[in-house]
Amino acid sequence: MAIPTTNRAVVATASGPVDVLTDTELDVPTPGPLDLLVEVRAVSVNPVDVKLRGGALPGGDGPQVLGYDAAGVVLAVGDQVSAYAVGDEVYYAGSISRPGSNQQFQLVDEKVAGRKPASLDFAEAAALPLTTITAWETLFERWRLGADSTGTLLVMGAAGGVGSIMVQLARQLTGLTVIAAVGRPESREWVRELGAHHVVDRTDLLAEVTAIVPRGVDFVLSPFSAGMVETYTQVMALGGSVVAIDEPEGVDTLPLKWKSQGWHWEFMFSRVIHDPESTAHRELLDEVSRLVDAGTLRSTLGTRLSPIDAATLQEAHRLLESSATIGKVVLAAG
Missing domain, CATH: 3.40.50.720 (NAD(P)-binding Rossmann-like Domain)
Structure with a gap:
């Protein structure tokens, strides 16, 4: 697959109300040795996203790309990647120390990504990881x-x-x-x-x-x-x-x-922080994929929005702030 040169993203320009979420363009990142470059097809929004946007941006003042859950397609891999190949469909919760999933092309360590359930579309899968x-x-x-x-x-x-x-x-x-x-x-x-x-x-x-x-x-x-x-x-x-x-x-x-x-x-990023060589999250997500495809578990997608842009993310953040959502709010690429 050809690697694009433009990376559409939504950044939080500062901490504050939903209108700090703004559309921008970034460079397409280059994979490190164990990285997957993923074309993000869907993301879900979690309460932590709202909290970070509202006053606790992880890297200090913006602009920053937020978002954790994502599902997408592998476009390129680092030279030490062994679990995935170009074209594989994955889903993951990402990392608290790297740019988030609210962008078109994202880097994620292969150790924390699982194989997307084959029976789910990208939005249904993105509801699950975190x-x-x-x-x-x-x-x-x-x-x-x-x-x-x-x-x-x-x-x-x-x-x-x-x-x-x-x-x-x-x-x-x-x-x-x-x-x-x-x-x-x-x-x-x-x-x-x-x-x-x-x-x-x-x-x-x-x-x-x-x-x-x-x-x-x-x-x-x-x-x-x-x-x-x-x-x-x-x-x-x-x-x-x-x-x-x-x-x-x-x-x-x-x-x-x-x-x-x-x-x-319980803090799901504890293992990623304190045992960075662990593949436990990948193994867990792979097991969940098997359970979903067997019909044992189902997606928790409750609200589906589109596309992945600032206006739609602002709507998603407002929905979570209302405390009136059921299941997960997910944005699918247009």
Whole structure:
């Protein structure tokens, strides 16, 4: 494949409101030894994208290319790449230390890219990587659960990106009873279709969960943890465990001590940062591709937009800021 000379991109010119997202043109990057040069066909937007744009640009003041999740086609490879060839279709969550996916041509290390599920289009695939790695590591590494594991799991924010794949993974790959907490009526059918055994109203959490499991739940996934520690203490069983995926300021976990409960953190880029030679994310995404193509898992795409440009990304960021989305918001190339 011929390598283009122009790279259309969306940059955050500074931290601030959505209108800091601006169209521009960049040079097409040259692959390093282990890099794939990917023509990006679709990207999804995550809460971290909104957070970074709003006030915490990773490299200081802009302009910067944001975005993590992507799916696309390999256009060129570095001279030490062994897992992929030109023309392969891949999907990935990228890196926090490199320019993001909101560009036409992106470099990604082959160790963190998986083979795109053949049964999904690019937009459906782009919905999955970051949230799936987060949910997978939570279940199978933080909690060390497996196919024979039992107990009860409460998924907070179950209609969101991480929640939507967590419900599926727990239902399909463990013996857990899955309780999905949602805040809106339209979210109920979504999480039931994904496999939740029970659905509860997050505004009446303690009463509704206790009615299902009087002894309390064993595990809680927490994407919104501020002000929730006391509630989790009450809703969990003796020795229960929370995994939080957000960054609440000043969270006090001492109330959990009364019932010998635990609090853990999940940050999917920890492995990339601290074990950069690991191929675990590639292997995880390849396994998820097999599960998707076998019909065990499905995409969590909820809203599809097009094209990948500043105006559409601004719309996507507004949707996430509204807290009214179900599943993932994905942008497909025009």
